[in-house]
Amino acid sequence: MSQNEDSLNVFFNPKSIAIFGASDSFRFGYSMTKYLLNSTFKTYPININKEEIFGHKVYKNINEVNDKVDLAIIIVPNDNVLQAVKDSVEKGVGGIIIETAGFAETGIEKYIKIQNEIEKISKDTKTRIIGPNCVGVTNFKNKFTTTEIDFDEELIDGSISVIAQSGVLGNIFIDWAASQKIAFAKTITLGNKVDIDEIDMLEYLENDPETKVITLYLEGVKRGNEFISILKRITKPLIILKNGRSEISSKAVKSHTGSIAGNDTIYEAIFNQFPGIYRVKNFYEMFDIAQAFATQPLPRGKNIAIITASGSLGALACDEIENAGLKLARLSESTIQEIKDVSPNWTSVKNPVDLGPSMFNTFRPSLNALVNDDNVNALLFIFAVPRKPLEMFSLSVKPFLRDMRNYIKKTGKPIIICVYGSRWVLDFFLTDIYKYRIPVLTRIDHAVLALKTMFDYQVIKGSKN
């Protein structure tokens, strides 16, 4: 284990925690404090104005804690942060997460200076620091979090990790992704980056056995050369969302985390230079593609089969496949015959396979024929059936998912499901889907982009072996 890795472990697996500014009143950090105090992580609340919080003794200062403290989380007002950092370092903590905002990003001299002092402390000591102006980390394996994530909701642990400059990814998109049964390994928000930055974390996640695919939301990079160097070394698929494409956005970024977004053309060139790195246009694209990487085998060719009950959506998917540079699989004669055998006699079978209203009877044999066709490298299942018929046939649909998982295992071909319709229909699919590890997306363009990205990645990996 490298020195970097070793020093970062404390953020994801702390044995004991101190929270500066812990409070039982409704404010930023309330949910986290409550969660950690009731968790199995040994947690020491620190607050000069309180005696007790949620039935736990409160300490006036970290030096009163008669125990080793691994990690300090700081949520006190910005004017009091520097002292909390000093106290934590003196106590000998391994890591500090400063969540408080109001530093370099304000553009105010006084707060820029304080941030610089904190930066100096991190350089002069062994203590590693995340932040300020962030929401810290979450480790989905051991359910440790410094964010406002609700572990009561059905959060499942998976193999996607997230590095992000800012809080929206630490909380909001984790919530969204959880609703979609997208499962994470670790998430990290970096804020103003006085010490730990995306380069440290990329290195850490590259070696993290829980992480299979890395997503990075970037506003700007301070250590350009080291950034390029880590992009060169990384072997896991890396999906990057960077804003600041436009000039007005660059300015907005500056006042947000104090980063310089820099010339977007340069970033674009750097991302294009290294195989296995994919730039996306928004958060949904990022997580949909990551989800496909995390759960599906890589397609060994460009030939996609589409199976659906909607001729319109099938036709729209063709446009996406052609746009993406993939191909519509040419089905073998025996596949066509197998599907014809179970379809109304006037059906003309070709790819996309449009099963129409008969799909509840014809889906399983058709799926079987398609996955076993040598001309097919990946399958897109576009489900578009109204709620009422689905309710009637729900018992026959559930086994589809198990079938699909078995085919994926047996044939090594990826399957992505796109579901259209009401909330009820989507939920029907999502309820058990994580058991079967098949992505359920709501957009065909994302599904096709995911298959394209995975195919490209397969080409690189193939050539490396």
Add this chain to the structure above:
Amino acid sequence: MSQNEDSLNVFFNPKSIAIFGASDSFRFGYSMTKYLLNSTFKTYPININKEEIFGHKVYKNINEVNDKVDLAIIIVPNDNVLQAVKDSVEKGVGGIIIETAGFAETGIEKYIKIQNEIEKISKDTKTRIIGPNCVGVTNFKNKFTTTEIDFDEELIDGSISVIAQSGVLGNIFIDWAASQKIAFAKTITLGNKVDIDEIDMLEYLENDPETKVITLYLEGVKRGNEFISILKRITKPLIILKNGRSEISSKAVKSHTGSIAGNDTIYEAIFNQFPGIYRVKNFYEMFDIAQAFATQPLPRGKNIAIITASGSLGALACDEIENAGLKLARLSESTIQEIKDVSPNWTSVKNPVDLGPSMFNTFRPSLNALVNDDNVNALLFIFAVPRKPLEMFSLSVKPFLRDMRNYIKKTGKPIIICVYGSRWVLDFFLTDIYKYRIPVLTRIDHAVLALKTMFDYQVIKGSKN
């Protein structure tokens, strides 16, 4: 009222209906039959093999019905459709909807011939026909439907109308849109178009007082000159999704509804030629933009203000605004001062206005300042707050929506809300939103595109007046 309008009314406001192939077993048309028989619409089930369905007497043939029949709905197998059409015409119905598939789209001689015979009947008589190979119509005002829509779910009537070639829009996307509180006036699916086509329906909806904005999903056009002529005449905003951009998609379309997609470049040129017609890339874009048109005033300038608690999403929105050719509003000094007065003293206020974690206290005065700023033409509210804090502050958020509606009325400036996060957070916004008629979208790019489209439309309308 034109002859066309007059003859089409029967599809949306029939006094009496016959259903050929009505059945109480689980198959296509089951939900519709059950719904109509239990509705206030006088409904006569016709089925040679049944005596009674859901407690209603079944007729062997339509000529046994001792009443005038306005509209016949046909869901019998394709081989029996021609006879049902003949019987209906003889009975003197005003309209027929043929939902059954298996005609010209199969490419089989026999079924092409039957379709041609049906087409001839429609030409030789006054009876108007929709279909075959469709799911007919829905009128949200009187809750009349020939589709599988579930009127039990909270379907609200609104001012968006939909014309579509195929069933996915008649059922699936109506379900989806209902989940998002997107409200419709009328939806029509056309199928293989032996008689009624998009031109007839565009004319009808242009004059329909319930319809404020028209969405059209197109696979191909048969009457090219008349299509161009109606595009020229139409004054309502018209949002078009056309597939078949790619060659493989064109082929898929042909076997779906028998339409010739035609050269996409020609369509593109035609759509660009007429102001007020906007081509979109997918269904979500189509309905998100339509929703903005249906509920918001048109922006009178390009200057957008962004208010959010997420600096990252604010910055990403800037990229979208620049891409779309809109502008980030330059806030007036007094607006900046009003927001500063309520914000933490180190906050630097500019557009995008990033309220951060203090948003629950600062939102209302900030909103007030922004909407009343003469430099602001439209407002984008990007909400990204995790569930837990939102639960705590929910009582203070609800009045935001009422405030916003009042501002829209008072200032004539449009507001669009984008919500990020978990299902719970989205539902929190959607629960009452239809009362306030403000679009709640989940994608910033769609919100910005909607504002751009509405601004463009305003420019045309302004120049016409």
